[in-house]
Amino acid sequence: MTQSKPVVTGNPWRRLSAWTDARIGLGRAGVSLPTQEMLAFQLAHAQARDAVHLPLDTAALLKALEELTLRRNALLPHEPVHLQSQAGDRVTYLQRPDLGRRLSQSSCQVLDRLGHTGDSPVDLAIVVADGLSSYGVQENAVGFIEALLTDLEGDDQTWELAPLTVVSQGRVAIGDDVGHRLNARCVVVLIGERPGLSSPDSLGLYLTWQPRSGLTDASRNCISNIRPAGLPVEEASRRLMYLLGEARRQQVSGVPLKDRSEETVIDQGIGNFLLR
Amino acid sequence: MYRYSLGNRRWQFSTLAELMAKATPARSGDRLAGVIADTAEERVVAQMALAELPLKTFLSEAVIPYEQDEVTRLILDDHDVGAFEPVAHLTVGDFRNWLLSDHATQEILASVQAGITPEMAAAVSKIMRNQDLILVAAKCRVQTAFRNTIGLPGRMSTRLQPNHPTDDITGIAASILDGLLYGSGDAVIGINPATDNVAQSVRLLQLMDEVIRKYEIPTQSCVLTHVTNTLEAIEQKAPVDLVFQSIGGTEATNRSFGFDLATLAEARDAALSLNRGTVGNNVMYFETGQGSALSANAHHGVDQQTCEARAYAVARKFQPLLVNTVVGFIGPEYLFDGKEITRAGLEDHFCGKLLGLPMGCDICYTNHAEADQNDMDNLLTLLGVASCNFIMGIPGSDDIMLNYQTTSFHDALYLRRVLDKRPAPEFEQWLTRMQIFQDGEGKVPADKLPESFRASLASLPGGGS
Numbered sequence: 001m002t003q004s005k006p007v008v009t010g011n012p013w014r015r016l017s018a019w020t021d022a023r024i025g026l027g028r029a030g031v032s033l034p035t036q037e038m039l040a041f042q043l044a045h046a047q048a049r050d051a052v053h054l055p056l057d058t059a060a061l062l063k064a065l066e067e068l069t070l071r072r073n074a075l076l077p078h079e080p081v082h083l084q085s086q087a088g089d090r091v092t093y094l095q096r097p098d099l100g101r102r103l104s105q106s107s108c109q110v111l112d113r114l115g116h117t118g119d120s121p122v123d124l125a126i127v128v129a130d131g132l133s134s135y136g137v138q139e140n141a142v143g144f145i146e147a148l149l150t151d152l153e154g155d156d157q158t159w160e161l162a163p164l165t166v167v168s169q170g171r172v173a174i175g176d177d178v179g180h181r182l183n184a185r186c187v188v189v190l191i192g193e194r195p196g197l198s199s200p201d202s203l204g205l206y207l208t209w210q211p212r213s214g215l216t217d218a219s220r221n222c223i224s225n226i227r228p229a230g231l232p233v234e235e236a237s238r239r240l241m242y243l244l245g246e247a248r249r250q251q252v253s254g255v256p257l258k259d260r261s262e263e264t265v266i267d268q269g270i271g272n273f274l275l276r
Numbered sequence: 277m278y279r280y281s282l283g284n285r286r287w288q289f290s291t292l293a294e295l296m297a298k299a300t301p302a303r304s305g306d307r308l309a310g311v312i313a314d315t316a317e318e319r320v321v322a323q324m325a326l327a328e329l330p331l332k333t334f335l336s337e338a339v340i341p342y343e344q345d346e347v348t349r350l351i352l353d354d355h356d357v358g359a360f361e362p363v364a365h366l367t368v369g370d371f372r373n374w375l376l377s378d379h380a381t382q383e384i385l386a387s388v389q390a391g392i393t394p395e396m397a398a399a400v401s402k403i404m405r406n407q408d409l410i411l412v413a414a415k416c417r418v419q420t421a422f423r424n425t426i427g428l429p430g431r432m433s434t435r436l437q438p439n440h441p442t443d444d445i446t447g448i449a450a451s452i453l454d455g456l457l458y459g460s461g462d463a464v465i466g467i468n469p470a471t472d473n474v475a476q477s478v479r480l481l482q483l484m485d486e487v488i489r490k491y492e493i494p495t496q497s498c499v500l501t502h503v504t505n506t507l508e509a510i511e512q513k514a515p516v517d518l519v520f521q522s523i524g525g526t527e528a529t530n531r532s533f534g535f536d537l538a539t540l541a542e543a544r545d546a547a548l549s550l551n552r553g554t555v556g557n558n559v560m561y562f563e564t565g566q567g568s569a570l571s572a573n574a575h576h577g578v579d580q581q582t583c584e585a586r587a588y589a590v591a592r593k594f595q596p597l598l599v600n601t602v603v604g605f606i607g608p609e610y611l612f613d614g615k616e617i618t619r620a621g622l623e624d625h626f627c628g629k630l631l632g633l634p635m636g637c638d639i640c641y642t643n644h645a646e647a648d649q650n651d652m653d654n655l656l657t658l659l660g661v662a663s664c665n666f667i668m669g670i671p672g673s674d675d676i677m678l679n680y681q682t683t684s685f686h687d688a689l690y691l692r693r694v695l696d697k698r699p700a701p702e703f704e705q706w707l708t709r710m711q712i713f714q715d716g717e718g719k720v721p722a723d724k725l726p727e728s729f730r731a732s733l734a735s736l737p738g739g740g741s
Contacts, residue, residue: 005723012725013453013733020440020447023672023684024454031689031721033672041649041672045681048643094644095304097571097609132644194607195643196679199441216532216572225441225470225677255502255534259473269446274453274487276735 008034019269021198021229044197051200053090056134056192058082058168064142065128065164072149078163081114083107083178087169100171103178107167111181114163124152124244125162125184125211129170133192133200140203140226140233141190147237155241157248172206172220179211186247187211188240193224201227205236207243209253219254221247280325287321293339295329296395297579298322299402301619305567305580305610323403327369331360334395340576340586346527346537351393351589360391368399375400375412375630385416389632394525394585397627401581406619409626410662416629418665420597421556422517424462424494424702426665427634432697433666434688435600435636436461439677443470445483451671452487453729458685459718460669462703463598463636464518464561466498470677477501478514485515491710491728494702496553496597498561503535503543510546517552518561518597519543525564525586528574537590544594555702558597558634564588565602566620567610580610581620585627592631598666599633601625603655604641605680614651617641621655625664636666640682649673649681656683660691667691692719 007029014025026037033041065080084104087093093100103111126148128141145164152159162182167174172189179187186209193202203226208219221243226236239259246260247253278289289295297311299322306312313319335355338348362384366374374380401409419427426433438451448467455461465488467480477499484497496517499506503521510516521540524530530537540560547559569575569583578586584601591599601624604617611617621637628635639655641647656667673684691697698704699718707713710728714720725733 009721009723011454011457013450013457013729015736016446016450016453020444020450021676022438022440022447022451022454022670023674024450026672026686028686028689028721031686031693031719033684033686037672041674044674045643045648052644094608095612096308098308194679196676197643197674197681198676199679202679214573216574218532218534222472230441231470255504258505258508259471260475269444270736272445272449272483272486273732273735274449274729275490276732 041197048195048197048200051133051135051195054134055090056130056137056168058166061128061138061141061166065166068142068146069164075149075152075159075161076164080164080166081110083110083165083167085167085169085171085174090169093169097171100169101173103174108181111178114182119183121183121185122160122162123185124159125165125179125182125187127165127167127175127178127187127189129167129174129189129191131170131192131204132194133202135195136192136201136203136227137190139201144190144203144226144233144236147233148240151237151241173215175206176208176211176215177213179208180213184211185209186244199225199227199230202230203227205240207240207247207253209247209251221253221257221259278325280321282321282324287318287325289322289325292333292337293576293578295322295326296339296399296402296582299326300579300581301402303580303610303616303620304608304612305570308609309570309575309580311577311579326399327367327403329368329399331363331366331368331371331396334393334399339395339578339582340526347525347586347590350537350593351586354593355393356390358391359388362388363391368403371396371400372403372408376408380412380415382415382417385630386632389630392630394589394627394631395582397630398582398585401623401627404626406622406658409622410658413626413629413662418629418632418634420558420634422496422553422558422597423555424700425555426463426597426700428701430696430698431700432660432664432688432691433463433700434460434669435463435598435666436465437468437668437670437675437682438465439468439675441470441677443476443480448480448483454671455669455685457712457726457729458669458689458721459699459707459713460685460688461493461495462700463666464496464498466500466561468500468678472501472505474505474508474512477505477509478512481509481514481516494706500563503539507543507546510550515552516547516550518559519547520561520563522563522568523587523590524568524572524574525583525590526569526574526576529569529572529583530590532572532574537593540594558595560594560596561598562591562596563600563602564591564624565606566624567606570610571606581623584624588628588631588633591633596634598636599628600636600638601628602638602640604645604647605638607642608645611645613646614648614654617645617647617651618655618658622658622662625659625662634665637664638668638682640668640680642680652681652683656687656691657694660695660697689719
């Protein structure tokens with residue numbers, strides 16, 4: 001009997017997946033995905049679909065932030081504040097990004113009552129918004145803020161902070177209005193990024209100098225993929241500190257503010273093995 | 277004012293932009309912008325009114341004022357009256373007939389390109405069915421070159437997209453290897469950097485340049501960073517093949533992206549001065565996508581498909597190697613589901629090709645859109661039939677950096693087999709020479725690991741196999 005060729009051809013380079021989450025070396029049936037790989041993808045997509053609709057547990061997040069303000073009272077003398085966009089629910093949020101960028105009327109009143117308007121401006125407002133992955137916020141926001149507070153305390157210049165805010169059904173641009181109403185020189189928005197198949201827990205970060213309504217992405221700097229398996233919170237905070245320092249020094253953010261932080265790339269891998 | 281009577285009912289549309297918007301097949305972004313037709317009937321009436329409009333109207337009436345917008349000025353100032361002459365007497369409806377007719381051969385279509393404005397292309401697309409968009413696009417041929425030739429008949433290229441969430445060198449190299457061994461990467465090896473700064477761009481450019489040189493791959497590389505970063509990388513003597521930029525169809529959109537037309541001209545000149553192409557010198561790589569103008573609140577009340585077509589005027593000015601409409605990336609606020617994504621992909625490909633652009637498509641969706649792999653299979657097949665120049669290639673359809681799904685290396689091979697498509701000729705010869713493919717047409721991958729890559733894998737911890 002002659003031995004026939006197997007139906008599925010495996011790929012010997014599959015073991016490279018030890019160094020990446022990318023779906024490499026999947027093998028092939030003819031030139032198509034083998035059944036097992038096809039179904040594994042379908043499962044990941046089903047889970048990501050479910051993650052989009054999981055609501056942020058704001059009560060738990062606010063409680064954790066409250067505990068943080070107690071621990072870090074010198075930098076954070078105020079209690080965290082819960083705000084709401086004009087998108088009342090998830091379905092509206094997904095279809096009406098304009099509403100997710102605007103504060104509800106009652107939230108505007110809450111901020112204006114905080115009485116920062118007219119005083120001398122604070123240096124920084126930190127805004128947490130659920131975005132498209134409440135999971136990313138729930139898992140990473142508190143840890144990131146804690147790392148940032150440590151870096152701010154250790155910085156050469158002093159940083160006066162506005163109260164922490166948490167926005168439900170919020171988009172990135174809502175931070176500009178929040179920052180403006182809190183009379184902050186700079187705003188940093190932490191927001192859940194759209195969930196990927198391999199990373200349903202990504203947190204994104206956007207910095208704007210002199211925040212006010214109507215700004216576009218050209219005025220913002222972004223650091224993305226903050227999560228344990230991506231950019232760790234300490235490293236993200238270090239990069240943000242560079243941007244904050246430069247924004248404050250140059251009084252600018254966005255396209256004119258280039259991220260020139262030293263790349264201390266910790267290659268977890270073995271470099272470019274293709275050159276060997 | 278544009279009027280139309282149907283039976284004893286009279287309809288009116290106050291501006292050209294309103295007529296165009298209401299004639300557009302339904303999609304969520306136009307609903308979000310408040311420019312969509314109120315009823316299904318109003319949409320068809322608008323299409324009927326649009327069909328009666330002379331093409332010449334678009335030369336005398338701008339959807340965004342000439343004084344306010346440099347893209348409008350580009351469109352009207354660069355319009356070629358001589359090239360327009362053969363279709364100058366037509367209405368939009370007649371133009372559809374003409375495009376579908378046997379008068380409009382590949383050569384004739386190429387000769388009228390410079391006479392067609394984006395708004396004319398958008399208008400006629402609005403009264404075309406999907407099969408019309410496919411048929412006419414398949415007649416258009418747009419060929420470009422840098423280190424290989426893209427857009428030849430019977431060919432379909434792929435961008436190898438080895439993104440990694442932390443730009444990890446090993447991770448990126450692993451995806452490049454996977455892609456090359458599945459025959460991907462003749463359009464470009466293009467990385468979206470996770471860290472968007474000059475230092476990182478230079479590092480990634482060097483990585484790709486070294487791989488391309490070591491294996492003598494007839495292809496080009498690109499880091500998809502802001503045009504001003506690439507300009508700085510060129511100043512630092514980094515190995516830049518292609519300049520990337522996301523572009524939109526209004527001046528305000530492009531300003532929100534942080535550039536204007538002068539920036540692009542400067543960057544193109546800088547890339548040309550490096551003289552790195554071997555068989556051609558198309559040095560620009562543009563990405564577009566319906567909804568970007570509205571997203572930047574820079575749409576001037578114009579529907580998103582017309583804004584998209586206007587972006588092609590920006591692209592056309594700079595003779596790109598590749599133009600990629602990233603059709604499903606923007607999300608369900610602009611293209612709600614598989615049906616809207618499919619329609620938009622076919623419209624973009626058609627409009628781009630009609631205007632003379634080397635159109636490719638990032639056939640994709642996000643996890644918050646009402647779409648799945650089956651929708652992508654459908655659009656992939658349709659665009660293959662329409663002779664799309666290139667598609668994306670990514671391991672297992674999963675972009676672990678940008679968090680969306682696009683076409684996989686396997687998907688491209690599926691299309692090559694069912695539609696008898698081949699990669700760019702120079703790249704195809706390389707695949708055969710390197711024993712990556714068993715056949716000479718890039719359809720049958722080798723069963724064993726090709727000799728040239730064995731040493732690299734053997735160097736890994738655990739050795740080769």
